[in-house]
């Protein structure tokens with residue numbers, strides 16, 4: 001009896017606490033926006049996309065391997081808290097205004113010549129690609145924020161494409177004949193417009209958009225998937241093509257997609273990837289876009305070799321090219337592991353989309369972990385704090401505005417600018433925020449909902465037997481360890497909510513109305529809570545974070561160490577007075593000097609409240625005090641080799657900038673303060689090590 005009363009009291013306290021939280025302090029900035037779509041509209045959109053998908057999952061005729069998660073329409077998940085601040089900065093900054101900054105974004109996809117870099121006749125060439133990247137991000141963010149102005153801007157650009165197709169054109173490049181798709185580049189650009197139109201349909205349910213997608217993809221000239229990653233071609237149209245099939249059920253679209261996977265060249269490539277053979281020049285953005293392709297066909301075939309080919313490619317990238325912020329080097333080709341290597345901003349967006357696809361297909365938390373690592377680290381590092389300028393490349397170590405100094409490719413450099421010379425990155429970066437927000441929650445085939453990527457948000461969705469459900473997700477994660485979820489179904493309803501237990505977390509806990517959930521039943525890192533949910537139910541997730549370290553060797557052989565806290569990569573900041581003005585006197589010559597994992601786990605973590613407005617400030621709410629060795633280490637250069645494609649012989653190929661090749665000597669102890677990598681524009685995040693820290697070389701990253 002006493003226990004019952006105690007439990008009742010506890011529940012009352014939880015409910016009251018929740019009401020207080022909902023009422024005060026947590027009202028998201030755009031909560032009262034007049035454009036917010038009501039539950040009825042969202043239920044209708046769920047019917048046109050999610051229910052259709054769920055229906056297919058029930059029939060093994062078509063989806064032979066049930067995908068684990070189904071995306072919600074853009075706008076079902078809205079950012080709150082710090083994430084809303086960042087999304088609004090994007091809307092007020094580059095994403096919302098890119099067409100006002102450059103002719104490529106003002107004029108592309110409008111059936112006319114475009115005067116811009118890389119433009120070819122009649123508006124083809126680079127502007128098609130770059131502008132499609134932007135439109136894909138713009139249309140998602142517009143509906144996520146229910147921002148009337150952005151919606152109008154996106155519609156004004158996408159509607160003519162839809163109308164052009166419906167008037168009779170065979171492709172989204174509606175002003176030109178189908179032969180235009182013989183250009184590998186334009187065919188590739190076409191796929192990115194396809195992705196934008198899929199999002200446009202999911203966000204609006206407009207049947208004209210779906211009709212255009214079906215018309216184009218029923219009989220689409222997909223080029224072969226070859227074992228090469230240069231130059232671009234249009235095989236990635238398979239992505240929007242399969243989405244079109246799921247959304248429409250049009251079997252001719254499916255037949256066209258499946259036929260691509262049956263070609264001999266496709267099968268040969270899959271076999272080679274499964275054997276760890278990856279050919280030719282390796283342009284990183286093409287690598288990320290192409291390695292996804294076999295896995296996309298897995299749900300329709302249940303052919304494990306397809307999924308395994310993609311996984312094999314990811315393992316290869318991890319081993320040879322992945323940097324601590326979760327993306328490979330790419331400047332612009334894969335360039336090995338190195339603290340001064342460059343990652344092109346396009347790779348941040350492309351890697352996220354590939355890992356989102358794998359998360360949807362497999363339901364494995366591994367992909368969520370990878371996505372959080374990229375989103376909380378690599379993503380904020382490429383835009384200035386006000387989202388007005390961006391950089392083309394980032395690097396794990398960036399000590400001043402001239403280092404890394406060698407510009408690896410022709411497109412841009414490490415400086416922050418409103419626009420860089422080549423416009424792919426300023427287009428692609430707009431996808432990163434909405435792609436993350438949109439997939440924070442996903443539907444499951446059996447009528448449940450899964451929290452796949454953490455952060456503050458509000459959700460309007462449908463679960464169980466068509467019941468409208470609101471979810472209020474309150475947290476400062478990843479800057480806090482506790483995440484609170486208030487569940488509000490319109491009436492008591494039975495359905496399952498799934499929660500991810502991050503792989504880096506040793507002791508997670510999940511409570512429903514104060515009662516602990518048994519986590520031993522978790523599958524693929526997700527624990528599923530099935531019950532009758534009622535208004536006022538509260539779920540509390542705790543993910544205790546501990547500093548941890550991961551080490552390895554640069555491709556030059558130089559040992560390094562990086563420190564992590566939860567999903568955050570931590571870095572020694574070099575303070576700045578703006579994006580291109582680092583403090584030249586700031587010291588950075590320290591080495592990692594801890595003797596054991598226990599010393600790392602015991603590091604002191606300084607916490608404070610997250611600032612009122614969040615713009616990835618240097619004054620981060622999380623910091624780690626770490627003893628380190630003072631040193632006089634300098635970057636060194638190491639001659640590089642490459643393999644001649646014709647003769648197979650090794651030949652000299654420039655120099656790589658490297659950390660010291662051996663452990664460095666200490667000049668005495670120091671204490672340094674590490675903050676999240678994403679809050680820095682200049683930093684050291686890959687440290688050289690001292691001899692007593694050599695154990696770290698074998699300690700690998702956990703997502």
Ligand SMILES: [Zn+2]
Nearest residue numbers: 344346424425
């Ligand atoms: Zn780029």
